[in-house]
Amino acid sequence: MSDNSDPKPAGVNSRRAFLKGGLAVGGALAGAAAARAGTPDPAITELQEWNQYLGDGVDARPYGTPSEYEKHVVRRNVEWLTADPVSSVNFTPLHELDGIITPNGLCFERHHAGIAEVDPAKQRLMINGLVDKPLIFTMQDLMRFPRQNHVYFLECAANSGMEWRGAQLNGCQYTHGMIHNVMYTGVPLRLLLEEAGVKTNGKWVLPEGADASAMTRSIPIEKALDDCLVAFKMNGEALRPEQGYPVRLVVPGWEGNMWVKWLRRIEVGDEPWHHREETSKYTDLLEGGTARRFTWEMDAKSIITNPSPQAPITHGKGRTVLTGYAWSGRGTIPRVDVTLDGGKNWVQARMDGPSFDKSLHRFYFDFDWDGRELLVQSRAHDSTGYVQPTKDELRAIRGENSIYHNNGIQTWLVRENGQAENVEVS
């Protein structure tokens, strides 16, 4: 792989040509309409009827929903993936989104015993173990502590896990859709721990969920006192039930399984608990039978969402917008590279939108497609200097037994007809 400052990969006219116009976009109007006119061109009015009648009023939808024309934009699960939908996952439709915020209704779900329907009046959060003063907080108690607001991505450690053994799933919703990115409002966990008073031998915390799976994970006290939040709002409103309503733990940059939902207890201890979810699960089995443990931080990663198998190019050659997400559990994403020829030539993508710590970033590459076949890939650089590896580079170190923490570069083959497929390139 090489970096060129002025590359011209196969299939691409220059950026200059793009900005100069490339192929025309937008149809020319009939001459009459070009004059200063109070009414639009007949080509528009004949097509449309919604200016002929009154629509629904402001009392129709106290809580709004998407347009009927967007019914295909939904989370999707894969029936054969798990034995039962109550211990399963569905996927965010990344290819239908833009910007960096995931709307709450489309945030992927992962639960181990279904969605707990918690009554906030009966919600309690206990802090116990190695503390001076064990405490139980009601929701109202939590609302009396100073709050913070942060945008963070949450990525399941198993996101892209099926791709370790080669191209498996045809669409970024399925290969990379176990991720979402919202603005959380919550109380720093540090403040609650200080209220209880952590004893000097308190070195780990164990958050526990109130659902039937009673999810638990061991977290070092340093992380708990650093940036963890006990969150009750996402994107301004109450957490959604499937995201832990009324309160969940936020563990910025770390694997999603640790962000315990329906949070009812935080125990302080002097060593990790070695529970199921950090021994038989959420560990990385290497060649030879040993396993990586406590691989909490999510490595830098990126994915091209458009074009992709679920979002082909339908407009033919000419001006084309390629776009996607990049993120890192260790900081921000100052740079993303894109290739259109399977890694022979790389160009720097345009970053747009807010750059927050441990948040999704949006990148674009605006180019003039000459209609030839493309092999598109993206490569994230994070603020620590780390560069997203290829899948083969990951396999060389970790073998092919692993499920978790696949942050390898993804490839889509875009055919001349604009259709895209999930492929592997060496």
Added chain:
Amino acid sequence: MSDNSDPKPAGVNSRRAFLKGGLAVGGALAGAAAARAGTPDPAITELQEWNQYLGDGVDARPYGTPSEYEKHVVRRNVEWLTADPVSSVNFTPLHELDGIITPNGLCFERHHAGIAEVDPAKQRLMINGLVDKPLIFTMQDLMRFPRQNHVYFLECAANSGMEWRGAQLNGCQYTHGMIHNVMYTGVPLRLLLEEAGVKTNGKWVLPEGADASAMTRSIPIEKALDDCLVAFKMNGEALRPEQGYPVRLVVPGWEGNMWVKWLRRIEVGDEPWHHREETSKYTDLLEGGTARRFTWEMDAKSIITNPSPQAPITHGKGRTVLTGYAWSGRGTIPRVDVTLDGGKNWVQARMDGPSFDKSLHRFYFDFDWDGRELLVQSRAHDSTGYVQPTKDELRAIRGENSIYHNNGIQTWLVRENGQAENVEVS
């Protein structure tokens, strides 16, 4: 009014006392539970039953919805305010939100002929008038231009309009709820105008909506070429129908009426059109019968959302979180002041969360309430140095005939029982 660096308004203990603990928050546990334990305190398990059964699976809600316990968190309209809900407004429940993002389902609605149900396949955007090459764009055409992402507030010019003549509506949802704040994805209007080629005498643009009201507003070409967006996504997903699906104009910092929804045409002209919405409406009638016109920019403003009439203090005295929003159509909000005694003493609030240009900002004041009556107010300072005025200061200049552009300081009286009312102080 005065600024004190270390004030101690009536009704408030010091911030130091707050941080040191103030009154205890959170109940003490029974002794047994304080030990390292695998199960929570019986006080919790006896209260809760949702850990005893499996919940809904990942196939239950392809597009998610809020908890049943949040059914009261909705947009609300006021029946007596307008003759018909198809030409009316509803209000964002500001007192139920936190952070700075408004979730799409709760963004207030204002339409003049109901919600147009536009088929995106039949959507067209025409650019005509004083251009070299009149054009018609399909949605697919628009998606081929380079995109940007920005968080902007949209405020109706009539927000708080009822309050000109004194305290009228009891709740910030009604006094200040004609505002929302989302991340937009769209194409700079400049790029579309450049594609058509604006003639040298093209000095104004007239965006036009495709609904039955055919909404139009005159906008100077300088603003059109500066930061206006032709937007198709909000908070990551497609615009909601009531917000102009599939495409609306975004006019950052300017009054909401100009953000034409269901955008079907942009005409370029050499002078303003003087249409209904910029003559008989959206002008400010002064004493003596003259009117301010073209008052586009929204002045700096703020509102305390909690406590407020719809969100009383229910926990009694002790630690209390006061919070609210501040914003300016001219930039950012570096500072908000808060008073608890009707303006005798002011303290600087804590800003938290992202500070974007022409976006809502979140402020907090964490204090230890001694249980005495409060008169709470907030006062925004924007990045131009402008300071939010009192209502009386506004009335002295603009009289009491106006409906639009009331950015005066709002007052809530909080009684000893925690209930709050909309009041005026001089």
